Amino acid sequence: MKHNELPSERYFGDLEQVFTFYGAMPTGVTISENGRIFVNFPKWGDDVKFTVGEIVKNKLVPYPDLNTNKVDYNNLDKCFISVQSVVADGSGTLWVLDTASPNFSEPIKDGAKLVSVDLATNKIKRSYVFSEDVVLPTTYLNDVRIDYRVGDAGYAYITDSSDKGPGAIIVLDLSTGKAFRRLNGDESTSSDPNFLPKVEGKILLNRNKDGSTSRITTASDGIAISPDGEVLYFCPMASRNLYFIQTKLLRDRNITEAELSAKVKYLGEKGASDGMITDAKGVVYAGDYENNSIRTIMPDGTMKTLVHDPRILWPDTLTIGRDKYLYFTANQLHRQARYNYGKDQRQKPYVLFRIKISELPAPTK
Structure with a gap:
């Protein structure tokens, strides 16, 4: 029997290629209600010409313009420094999460923020700059979900995926601009100390130029909100565990951290994920970067694999379009120099x- 006739791993799922990136490495992607596609490129060492872009007529252009993507130290609230996530809310706004942490540095003072951009005018509407008790020296802002059904103007929930300090869920009141940390350093927002990821057949470690190695310790990263806004799902990147909590508990400052921790529910092992998203029926979609796959978690807790394909080299951010397709970036994160000496x-x-998933995205209002 010839080598190519031997049994081999079975791949499945009808995956379509939408766009290819030959410059900087993307992380986030989002689709507006009108089908506009936005992508972001954090400054992790690549030559990042603009940290937020839009795919227009199969070309990548800076968004909203090149000037906004240049660091202006006199107007840090009006420029993008190093963006980790972009999220279109389905109602005319693009939310831009700026870590202000190029190369995972300590966040630039007064630079870490969540910015709302009006998609009709392509102008910044408001910048929510985080104070130093919310964005710590160790914080890495990772992903965000929006819900307009609570509070005077809605709330945002943001993951702090720090690998040097406490993970957390940051809760932001979009009316007052007040933000606070919840589940700070909790087991549910922290890396699993026993976790050893295996990607492309190799154990993934921080592997430094000097030959030293250390475990991956990235904290809460993936985040998804139920269609009614009542439940928040989240997962550390350095873990295979999925957790959820009622959003009303996160918003209630009268609930202590210890009481809040006791209210976190464990949903089991779903594979190791970077990004997550929910559809309008409440199905959670999660990347499985160890297995070149995308998983689905049904509302009853059952899990299955949606697509398994050797080209899915580190599924990062997931988003759902009104065209009822699930979109995601595959960016080979694990092949970066920091993991390979x-x-x-x-x-x-x-x-x-x-x-194609034949489901709409979860609504935000």
Whole structure:
């Protein structure tokens, strides 16, 4: 029997290639209600010409313009420094989460923020700049979900995926601009100390140029909100565990951290994920970066694999369009130099994929 006739791993799922990136490595992607596609590029060492872009007529252009993507130290609330996540709310606004942490540095003072952009005018509406008791020196702002059904103007829930300090869920009142940390350093927002990820057949570790190694310790990263806004799902990146909590508990400052921790529910092992998203029926979609896959978690807790494909080299951010497709970036994060003794193993292009799920995105209002 010839080698190519031997049994081999079975791949499945009708994956479509949407766009290829030959420049900087993307993380976040989002689709507006009108089908506009936005992508972001954090400053992790690549030559990032703009940290937020839009795919227009199959070309990548800076969004909203090149000037906004240049660091202006006199107007840090009006520029993008190093963006980790972009989220369109389905109602005409693009939310831009700016870590202000190029190369995972300590966040630039007064630079870490959540910015709302009016998609009709492509102008910044408001910048929510985080105070130093919310964005700590160790904080890395990762992903955000919006719900307009609570409070005077809605709330945002943001993951702090720090690998050097406490993970947390940051809760932001969009009316007052007040934010606070919840589940700070909790087991549910922290890396699993026994977690050893295996990607492309190899154990994934921080592997430094000097030959030293250490475990991956990235905290709460993936986040998804139920269609009614009542439940928040979240997961540390350095873990295979899925957790959820009622959002009303997160918003209630009268509930102590200890009481809040006791209210977190464990949903089981779902595979190791970076990004997550929910559809209008309440199904959670989660990347499975160890297995080149996307998983689905049904409302009753049952799980299945939606797509398994060798091209899914680190599924990062997931988003759902009104066209009823699930979109996600595959950016080879694990092949970066920091995991390979200083040698960059990534092969361009990075890819934006999609797969038909025949469901709409979860509403925000």
